[in-house]
Amino acid sequence: MNLVDLSARELLDRFASSDPTPGGGSAAALVGACGAALVAMVSSMAKTRTGAPEERERLDTALRWAREAGARLRVLVDEDTEAYDAVRAAYRLPKATEEEKAARKGAIAVALARATDVPMRTAEACLVVVKAAQEAAAHGNPNAVSDAKTAAALAWAGLVGAAENVRINVGSPGETQSALLTELEEATREARSRLESLGLL
């Protein structure tokens, strides 16, 4: 059963339990999905900002972005928990012999790479939602501008939460790591500047 098929109450209770999964990475994806849903709401309303036809086009694009990113984020809720459970399982592998030690080390590296990749994709999808929210705020129904701005704040929080999860799992510095962290910083900076344009920061 997928986490998003649990009741919201049950899912919140699972986050609240002292068990490390589901944790911040899954919560970040869920909150990004929440932002995507609000963008979908605003951009599928019949009313646009002034009624100009180009607004409808911009909103249709925002709706497509929000739906695609939202669908990915719902899947990432589970992927993050699976990835982190795999990290924990790898650390529990036996390490009595040299062979076991080598196998365990390899398994940990593979699991950590995945536990870095998953929140990285969450951060990317959240950035798409921030962009779509900005479009919805600019061109959508003025009565729903608070919903579009809420969506942007939620997606920013999902991005920032995912970024913290990338950083904690990325491990010792190397070329791949430093490329990932640069991409993450750029995404964070872009999201922040979009929130500033919306008057949220």
Add this chain to the structure above:
Amino acid sequence: MNLVDLSARELLDRFASSDPTPGGGSAAALVGACGAALVAMVSSMAKTRTGAPEERERLDTALRWAREAGARLRVLVDEDTEAYDAVRAAYRLPKATEEEKAARKGAIAVALARATDVPMRTAEACLVVVKAAQEAAAHGNPNAVSDAKTAAALAWAGLVGAAENVRINVGSPGETQSALLTELEEATREARSRLESLGLL
């Protein structure tokens, strides 16, 4: 049936539909509740930052704050939708006669006051979660610091989303309105400074 008793998937679908409720106010409360749940996770873990007894005390306090605020936020998910539905119902009241007009005007004022009060309480509860998250990040299990920081980002987003909903419903300026907006600005400023301390802004 309460909104948090729906599956998370169904709740996301309801946010995504072009119907204005549930909307940003309910989503903000849900995301604040998500942040509260992550704080509860980190502060109920057996391991603390260094193992010092005062850390356990600080975390027990953070846990109590997170549980109380989280319980309120779960209820506010529904209250926000009910409050906004009441505003829409008031606007649909008949306005053919002077009496009807007066009754409708009164009903709208009452409904808008509630639709301001509910997100105001969401913002207040989210601020408590930001504080609790900061405690959890400072004194909790270092392996879960990314969860505590994610919680702070989520609660900030809930606060900012709720604030947008207060502003859109608060109506024409008056003493009550200006007191509310001042309280809101202070809460936003405090949350922002706490996020800056956590390196999230």
